[in-house]
Amino acid sequence: MGLKEIILHAGIHKTGTTSIQDTLYSNRELLAKHKVLYPACFGQANHGIPLFNLFAANAFDRIDTFVHFHNLSYGLQRPDLVAARNHKNEEALMREVEESGCERLILSGEDVSLLLPADIQRIKPYFTGKFGCGNIRVIVYVRDIVPYAVSLYQQYLIWHAIDDIPADYYVRKNLGGVFRSKICAFWEAFGKESVTVIPFEQAVKSPEGLVKNLMREAGIPQQVINSSAILRNNQSRCLEVNELIAYINMRQPRYRGVADGTVLTENPNRIGGDLHHLLAIPGVKFDLPFEKKEELFNVALPDILWLKENVGIDYTESLDKTAKSSPRAAYAAETLDALLVAFPKLSIPLQDLFLDYFQELYQQTGDKKFAALCERENMLDHIFQLAANFERYMTRSSKQAAELGIVYYPAINDNHLQIFTSSGPDGFCEENSHKFDFGQLTEIFHIRLEFSRSENITQFRLDPSVYPCVVLMQSLKVNENTEGYDISGGNCSGCFEDVYSFFTSDPQIVFHSGEVITSIEMKIMVVPADFVYSFCLQQVFGEMRARQMHLAQDNTNLGQRNANLKKQNANLKEHNVNLEQHSADLEKQLNDCKNSLSWKITKPLRGIRRLVQQIINR
Numbered sequence: 001m002g003l004k005e006i007i008l009h010a011g012i013h014k015t016g017t018t019s020i021q022d023t024l025y026s027n028r029e030l031l032a033k034h035k036v037l038y039p040a041c042f043g044q045a046n047h048g049i050p051l052f053n054l055f056a057a058n059a060f061d062r063i064d065t066f067v068h069f070h071n072l073s074y075g076l077q078r079p080d081l082v083a084a085r086n087h088k089n090e091e092a093l094m095r096e097v098e099e100s101g102c103e104r105l106i107l108s109g110e111d112v113s114l115l116l117p118a119d120i121q122r123i124k125p126y127f128t129g130k131f132g133c134g135n136i137r138v139i140v141y142v143r144d145i146v147p148y149a150v151s152l153y154q155q156y157l158i159w160h161a162i163d164d165i166p167a168d169y170y171v172r173k174n175l176g177g178v179f180r181s182k183i184c185a186f187w188e189a190f191g192k193e194s195v196t197v198i199p200f201e202q203a204v205k206s207p208e209g210l211v212k213n214l215m216r217e218a219g220i221p222q223q224v225i226n227s228s229a230i231l232r233n234n235q236s237r238c239l240e241v242n243e244l245i246a247y248i249n250m251r252q253p254r255y256r257g258v259a260d261g262t263v264l265t266e267n268p269n270r271i272g273g274d275l276h277h278l279l280a281i282p283g284v285k286f287d288l289p290f291e292k293k294e295e296l297f298n299v300a301l302p303d304i305l306w307l308k309e310n311v312g313i314d315y316t317e318s319l320d321k322t323a324k325s326s327p328r329a330a331y332a333a334e335t336l337d338a339l340l341v342a343f344p345k346l347s348i349p350l351q352d353l354f355l356d357y358f359q360e361l362y363q364q365t366g367d368k369k370f371a372a373l374c375e376r377e378n379m380l381d382h383i384f385q386l387a388a389n390f391e392r393y394m395t396r397s398s399k400q401a402a403e404l405g406i407v408y409y410p411a412i413n414d415n416h417l418q419i420f421t422s423s424g425p426d427g428f429c430e431e432n433s434h435k436f437d438f439g440q441l442t443e444i445f446h447i448r449l450e451f452s453r454s455e456n457i458t459q460f461r462l463d464p465s466v467y468p469c470v471v472l473m474q475s476l477k478v479n480e481n482t483e484g485y486d487i488s489g490g491n492c493s494g495c496f497e498d499v500y501s502f503f504t505s506d507p508q509i510v511f512h513s514g515e516v517i518t519s520i521e522m523k524i525m526v527v528p529a530d531f532v533y534s535f536c537l538q539q540v541f542g543e544m545r546a547r548q549m550h551l552a553q554d555n556t557n558l559g560q561r562n563a564n565l566k567k568q569n570a571n572l573k574e575h576n577v578n579l580e581q582h583s584a585d586l587e588k589q590l591n592d593c594k595n596s597l598s599w600k601i602t603k604p605l606r607g608i609r610r611l612v613q614q615i616i617n618r
Contacts, residue, residue: 003133004103007218008123011048011110012182013174014151015141015200016210021045021108022231023211027224034224037102041092048109050089053082055112055119055126065114069255072266075429084431090130097131105131106218113140117185124189136194138186139217141210142179142311143200145304146318149175149296154237154286157246158275167246175300179307199313238283240329240339245275247357252349269349271491271506276467277345283335289326294319331369339373345468347491417526418463419449421517423456444474448521457517461490462509464526469507471500474523478513485513 011017024031024038025045031038042050052067053059053076060079062068076082097105112120128134143151152174156167186195196217203213208225211232215225254270288296297304297319308314343354358373416437420428436447451457464471478485489510492500500509593599 003131006136007106008138009108011113013110015143017110019232020214027228035103037100038106041096047107048111051109052111054086055122113182120185120189138195140197141200144318145300145315146293146322179303239286240283241278241281242286248353274347277342281338284330287327290324420461421457422459428461444525450519459512472525473498477521485511
C-alpha cells in the first residue's frame with residue numbers, strides 16, 4: 001500500500017469533534033482527488049467507537065464509557081459480537097485504503113482518548129503491521145475546564161441516563177486526569193514530537209475557524225481547505241430542555257445499573273434517540289450554578305496546573321472568566337411553542353413524563369403559561385386519526401403536497417430500511433441483516449428475501465427507519481402466505497389496520513413465525529413522522545383558518561346588521577321628533593282657538609246646544 005502518513009484526531013470530547021468529522025465525511029470525494037482518505041467504511045462520520053472497540057482490550061466491559069451503551073443499543077451485547085464487528089471493520093478499512101490508493105489517511109474519533117494507556121500502545125504497531133506505515137501524527141484539542149465541565153454535565157443529562165450513576169459522579173470521573181492521563185498516554189505511545197496539542201478556544205477564534213484549523217494541521221492542501229463545505233453541528237442545548245430531560249431520566253432512565261458497573265440493562269420504556277425532538281428547542285443557554293462550576297474547577301485543578309507547566313496552555317483563570325450568577329429557566333413564548341410542537345412526536349412513556357413535569361411546575365409556580373403544557377393528552381389521538389387516512393393523503397405527489405402548503409421535512413439522511421433475521425433467543429445483530437436503499441419516501445417499495453431452511457430463521461425484525469415515521473404495510477407474505485405469523489415485539493406507538501405509527505427514534509416491528517422462514521415479501525411505504533405531523537398541523541391550521549374566515553364573515557354580517565339597526569333607530573328618532581312637533585303644533589292651535597274672541601262670544605250658544613241635546617236625549 002502507498003500510505004505515507006496517518007493522522008489520528010483523538011478529541012478530546014466536547015471540542016467541536018462532530019463538526020470536524022461531518023465536514024471531512026461530506027468532503028470525502030474532494031479529499032480523495034488529492035490522495036487523502038477519510039474512511040466511510042464504518043458507516044459513520046465519527047470513527048471513535050469502531051477504533052475504541054478495535055484497540056480496547058476489554059471494550060465490552062468498559063461501562064465507564066459511552067461506547068458501552070452504543071454497543072448495547074446496536075445489538076453488540078456480548079464480547080464475541082464485538083469481536084465479530086471488529087473483524088468486519090478491519091477488513092472493510094483495509095479494503096477501502098487499498099482501493100483508494102491514498103497517501104494520507106485521516107481518522108477522527110474522540111473516543112480514542114478514552115482508551116487506557118496500554119490500549120493506546122497497540123495503535124502504532126497495528127497500523128505499521130497492517131498498512132506498512134509507522135508515520136503517525138496525533139492531533140488533540142483541549143478546552144477551558146469550566147465550559148468543558150458544563151458541556152460534560154449537559155451531555156450526561158441528555159445521553160447517559162443510568163439510574164445509579166448520578167451526573168456528578170460521571171463528570172468528576174471524567175475531570176480527573178482529563179489532560180495529563182490522556183496527553184501522557186499519547187506521548188508515550190507516539191513520542192512528544194508526533195503529538196500536537198491545540199487549545200480549542202484558540203482554534204475557534206482564529207480567522208480560519210476550528211474545522212479548517214484541523215484540516216491545516218492534518219496537512220490537507222490549502223486549495224482543498226478553501227473549497228470544502230464546512231458543517232457545524234452539535235450546538236449547546238437550552239436550560240429548559242435540560243431540566244425536562246433530567247426529570248425524564250431520573251424517573252425513566254435509559255439504563256438500569258449500579259455505579260460499579262457490575263449490572264447494566266436497558267429500560268424497555270426507553271429507546272435510543274427518543275429525546276431527539278427535544279434537542280433543538282430554543283431557550284436559555286444551558287449552564288451550571290457558579291458554586292457547582294467552582295467545585296468542578298477544583299476537581300480538575302491538578303490537571304490544569306500540569307497542562308500549564310508541561311504544555312504551556314493556561315486555564316488557571318478559567319473560573320474568573322465565568323459568570324457568577326446562577327442561570328434560570330425563562331420559558332419564553334418561543335420555547336413553549338416549540339415544546340408544544342415536540343410533544344406529539346415523543347414516545348408514549350415520555351409524553352406521560354412530559355405532562356407530569358409541567359403539571360408539577362404548574363402546581364409549584366401557579367404560572368398559567370405552563371397550563372397549556374398540561375393539556376395535550378388529546379393531541380396524539382388526533383394525529384392517530386389523521387394517520388389512519390395515511391394511504392389517502394400520503395400517496396399524493398410532492399407537487400400536490402406543496403400546493404396544499406404541506407411542509408416536507410426529509411428527516412432521514414440516508415433513505416433505507418433494514419430487516420434483521422434470527423434463529424433463536426440470542427436476538428438480532430448487524431451480521432444477520434439486510435439493508436435496502438429506496439428513493440422517494442412517498443412511494444411503495446417492494447422487498448423480497450429468500451433463505452435456506454438450514455438457516456433455521458423463525459423471526460425477523462423490520463427497522464423502517466432510524467427516525468420517527470409512519471409505515472403503510474400494503475402487503476406482507478411469509479413463506480408465500482399472508483397468515484401464519486404474528487407481531488411479537490417492537491415499539492409501535494399506534495396501529496390502525498395496516499398503518500403503523502412510530503413517534504420514537506429507531507422504530508422496530510418484530511414478526512414471529514410458527515415455522516422456519518424461507519421467504520419474506522412485502523410492499524411498504526415509509527414516511528418521516530415530521531411529514532405526517534406537518535400534514536396534521538396543516539389540517540388543524542386549515543380548520544382554524546376556515547373557522548376564522550367564518551367568524552370574520554359573521555362579524556361582517558353583524559356589523560352590517562348593526563349599521564342597519566342604527567339607521568332604523570335614527571329614522572325612528574327623527575319620526576318621533578316630527579310627531580312631538582306635530583303634537584305641539586296641534587296643542588298650540590287648540591290653545592289659540594280657546595283664547596280667541598270668537599270662541600268666547602259663542603260660548604252661550606254652545607251652552608244652549610248642550611241643553612237642547614240633553615232634552616232630546618230624554
